[in-house]
Amino acid sequence: MGRWQFAGALVALLLAAGKVKGQSQDSLQLVQAFQAYQTGRYEVAAAILQPLFEEQPVFQIRPIEGSVAYWLGAAYQAQGAIEEALNTWQQGVHSALTQGAVDVLATDAYVETVFRQACSERFAEAALFYELLLRIAGTPMLSDELQRLRRHVARMIFLLPDVLQQRIWTRERRFLPDAGARLMQWWAQQDPLPATPLNERIVEHLQRVAYAEQHYASDRTESGLDERGIVYVRLGPPSRIKKLDFYSRELQEALRRLRRSSGNALIVSESDFAPGELWLYDRSVPGGPYYFLFVYDGNMYRQGGVLDLIPPHLRVGLDGDTGRGGAKIDVLLEVLRAVYRQLAPYHLDFSDRYIRVDNYLGQLEEIRIQLERNIGGELYTQDKRSDNSALVQQEGTPFTTEGTPDVFLRSLLAETEREDALNRAEMAARIPRQQSRWLDQKPRLPVVARVARFLRSDGFTENLIYWAAPVGALLQDLEDSEKPGDFLIDLQVVRQKTDYRVAYRTSQLYRIPSRLSEQGPVIPTRSVTVPADTGVYHIALQWDQYTLAQREGKWQAGEHLKTSVARFDSLRALRADPAVLEMSDLLPLWYDPSASDTLPGRPYPFTRLSPDVPLALYFEVYHLSFGPDDRTRYEVAYEVRRREDGGLLRRDREVQTRSSTVYEGTSRTAREYVVLDLRAWERAKDLEVVVRVRDLVSGQEVSRSIRFEVVRS
Known part of the structure; x- marks a missing residue:
C-alpha cells in the first residue's frame, strides 16, 4: 500500500472510530474523493469535491496533505481540464491568503502548471x-510541502553566491530561520525592470x-535536473548544441583497415560510446565564448572531459608490449582522432589536439606505405607488440617525430587530462553564476x-541622480520611415530599503526635440x-524611450522603442x-x-x-x-592618481599629484569646488581624484574619491 493509500485508509479508520471531531461529513467526503482520485476515478473525485470547494476551499484533514482546492484542481488536471485546474488552485491560494496562510500544494501546482503549459497571460x-x-x-x-519547497530552492540555489547558499540551508x-527573507532579497536584486511591479527575472527563471x-530531467538529483538542465537554468x-556521434564512417573504415593490416581482433561497436553533447555559448554571455561538454554516464548527463567520451575498456591495459595492449593503443589512437575530428570545429582546445593526433597517424601511414613499397607487398607483423609500434621500430625505418604509439598516446592522454582540468577551472572562474537575457528582448x-x-x-540625505545619453543612440536601429519628430523619455526611479522593499517612487518625463544634433553629440544632462x-x-x-504621438489634440507616449x-x-x-x-x-x-545657477557648470x-x-x-x-x-x-587637499602610458615596450606607470589650500568661514557648512586642467595629463589612461x-579646529578628516577613464578627444 502506497503512502497516499495508507493515509486515506487511516483517515477512514479514524472517522469510523470517531477520532475526528467536527465536520465529520466534510471529512468523509474528502476521504471519499481522495480515494477516488487515487484509483483513477477523477470525474467522481471532482464531483464530490466541487460542492465542498465552494464552501471551504482550504479545508483539509490529516494525514491527507493538501486542501480541497488542491485535490479538486488535481482532479481537473488529470482529466486534461487545465484552465479549470488553474482557476481552482488560484482561488484556493487566494482563500488561504485571506486567512493568513499559504496553501503550499495549490500554490506549487499553479506555478508548475502555468509555466509548463506556457500560459503567458498567467506568468505575472x-x-x-x-x-x-x-x-x-x-x-x-x-x-x-517541505519537499516541494526544497525542489524549488534546489532549482535556484546554484545561482546564489556560496556565502548566501550557506545562509539558506x-x-x-x-x-x-531567515531563509525566506534572504531568498526574497536576492530575487529583488535581480529585477531587470525595477519600475514594473513584476520581477521579470523570476518569470525568466x-x-x-x-x-x-x-528536456533535461533526472530522477537522481535534488533539483530533478541533470547537469545540462542546471546550465540551462x-x-x-x-x-x-552539437550532439556527438563518434562512431562515424571514418572511424569504422579506420578500424577495418587496422583489422586488414594487422589482424587486430579488438572489436569496438557503436554501443561502446557514451552519448555526448557539446554546448557552445558565444560572446553574448559575459566571459564568452566558452563550451560545456556533457557525457551520459549511464544514469544522467554530467559535465565531463574528452576522456569520458572514450569507451571505458579502451582506457585500461594500454601496454604496448602485449598483443592486446598494442591492439588497444592502435584502436584508441583512431578513436581519439574521430573524437577530436568532431570537436575541432568548435574550439581551439580541440582543434590543436586533432591536428596533433591526425599528423601523427598520417606519419605512421607514410611509414607503412614506404615499408610495403620496400618489401613489395602488405606488411604484417608477427610479434606481440602493437602493429604501429613494430612499424616505427623496423630497422632502417625513419621514426615519427613523437616516438612510438604507446609513448605518443601516453603523452596525448596526459595532455588531454591536464588541459581539460585547466579549462574547466578557467571557465568556472570566468563564467557567471547566472545570466539574464530579459533585456535583450528590446x-x-x-x-x-x-x-x-x-x-x-x-538631517536627511538627498540623492542627486544626473544622466545623459548619446544623441545617435535615440535614432540607432530605427528605419528612416520610423524616425519620429520628437521622442519622449520616461524615467522611473525607485528607492529600496535595505531588504530591497520599495520605499519611494518617482518619475520624470522628458520631451526630446527632433533637432538634437544642433545641441551637441549628447542629450543635455538631466537630473x-x-x-x-x-x-x-x-x-x-x-528609462523608456517612446515616440511622441498626438491623440485627440494631446501629446502622449506612442510606440515603445x-x-x-x-x-x-x-x-x-x-x-x-x-x-x-x-x-x-x-x-x-x-x-x-559664467553659469548663473548655484553650480559652476553642469553635471x-x-x-x-x-x-x-x-x-x-x-x-x-x-x-x-x-x-x-x-x-x-579647514584644509582642502586633492590628490590625482593617474596611470600613464609608458610607451612602446615599457610598462604603464603610476603618477600622483597633490595640492592643498586652507580656507576659513563663518558657516558650519562649506560649498567648494576644485578645477582640474587635464591637458597636462595627456598621456594618462585613467585617473582617480581623491579630495580630503x-x-x-576639531582635527577630524573626511574624504571622497571618483574615477575616470581618459580618452583622446
Whole structure:
C-alpha cells in the first residue's frame, strides 16, 4: 500500500472510530474523493469535491496533505481540464491568503502548471505565487510541502553566491530561520525592470526551469535536473548544441583497415560510446565564448572531459608490449582522432589536439606505405607488440617525430587530462553564476548615470541622480520611415530599503526635440533628486524611450522603442550627527564659471573624459567646528592618481599629484569646488581624484574619491 493509500485508509479508520471531531461529513467526503482520485476515478473525485470547494476551499484533514482546492484542481488536471485546474488552485491560494496562510500544494501546482503549459497571460501571478512559496522557507510545514519547497530552492540555489547558499540551508537541507527573507532579497536584486511591479527575472527563471524539466530531467538529483538542465537554468539556451556521434564512417573504415593490416581482433561497436553533447555559448554571455561538454554516464548527463567520451575498456591495459595492449593503443589512437575530428570545429582546445593526433597517424601511414613499397607487398607483423609500434621500430625505418604509439598516446592522454582540468577551472572562474537575457528582448538605450549624495538641513540625505545619453543612440536601429519628430523619455526611479522593499517612487518625463544634433553629440544632462532615510538603501532607475504621438489634440507616449536600467546598490545615508565631520560625494561638472545657477557648470555623468574637458569637482562639507573666534578653519587637499602610458615596450606607470589650500568661514557648512586642467595629463589612461577635507579646529578628516577613464578627444 502506497503512502497516499495508507493515509486515506487511516483517515477512514479514524472517522469510523470517531477520532475526528467536527465536520465529520466534510471529512468523509474528502476521504471519499481522495480515494477516488487515487484509483483513477477523477470525474467522481471532482464531483464530490466541487460542492465542498465552494464552501471551504482550504479545508483539509490529516494525514491527507493538501486542501480541497488542491485535490479538486488535481482532479481537473488529470482529466486534461487545465484552465479549470488553474482557476481552482488560484482561488484556493487566494482563500488561504485571506486567512493568513499559504496553501503550499495549490500554490506549487499553479506555478508548475502555468509555466509548463506556457500560459503567458498567467506568468505575472504565477511569479507572485512563487514568491509566496519562497517567503515561507524556514517556517514549519508538512513533509510534502517541505519537499516541494526544497525542489524549488534546489532549482535556484546554484545561482546564489556560496556565502548566501550557506545562509539558506544546512548541508542536511534544513532551512535556516531567515531563509525566506534572504531568498526574497536576492530575487529583488535581480529585477531587470525595477519600475514594473513584476520581477521579470523570476518569470525568466521559471520559464527556463519548465523547459529544463521537460528536456533535461533526472530522477537522481535534488533539483530533478541533470547537469545540462542546471546550465540551462543558469545561462539560458546555448548558442549551439552539437550532439556527438563518434562512431562515424571514418572511424569504422579506420578500424577495418587496422583489422586488414594487422589482424587486430579488438572489436569496438557503436554501443561502446557514451552519448555526448557539446554546448557552445558565444560572446553574448559575459566571459564568452566558452563550451560545456556533457557525457551520459549511464544514469544522467554530467559535465565531463574528452576522456569520458572514450569507451571505458579502451582506457585500461594500454601496454604496448602485449598483443592486446598494442591492439588497444592502435584502436584508441583512431578513436581519439574521430573524437577530436568532431570537436575541432568548435574550439581551439580541440582543434590543436586533432591536428596533433591526425599528423601523427598520417606519419605512421607514410611509414607503412614506404615499408610495403620496400618489401613489395602488405606488411604484417608477427610479434606481440602493437602493429604501429613494430612499424616505427623496423630497422632502417625513419621514426615519427613523437616516438612510438604507446609513448605518443601516453603523452596525448596526459595532455588531454591536464588541459581539460585547466579549462574547466578557467571557465568556472570566468563564467557567471547566472545570466539574464530579459533585456535583450528590446534594444538598449545607452544611458550613463551617476549619483551624488548631499545632506539636507533637516538631517536627511538627498540623492542627486544626473544622466545623459548619446544623441545617435535615440535614432540607432530605427528605419528612416520610423524616425519620429520628437521622442519622449520616461524615467522611473525607485528607492529600496535595505531588504530591497520599495520605499519611494518617482518619475520624470522628458520631451526630446527632433533637432538634437544642433545641441551637441549628447542629450543635455538631466537630473532628478531622490530623498533617503538613514541607513543603507538602494536606488534603481529605468528609462523608456517612446515616440511622441498626438491623440485627440494631446501629446502622449506612442510606440515603445528602447529601454535602459541602472542600479546603485548599498548606498549609505550621510551622517547627520553634528559632532561628526561629513562630506558629500564629488559631483563632476563641465566647468563654466559664467553659469548663473548655484553650480559652476553642469553635471558631467560620464565615466570617460578627454583632456579638453574643463572638469570641476563640486562638493559640500558639513558639521565644521567653530574656533575661539567663531570661525571655521579647514584644509582642502586633492590628490590625482593617474596611470600613464609608458610607451612602446615599457610598462604603464603610476603618477600622483597633490595640492592643498586652507580656507576659513563663518558657516558650519562649506560649498567648494576644485578645477582640474587635464591637458597636462595627456598621456594618462585613467585617473582617480581623491579630495580630503581636514577640520583644523576639531582635527577630524573626511574624504571622497571618483574615477575616470581618459580618452583622446
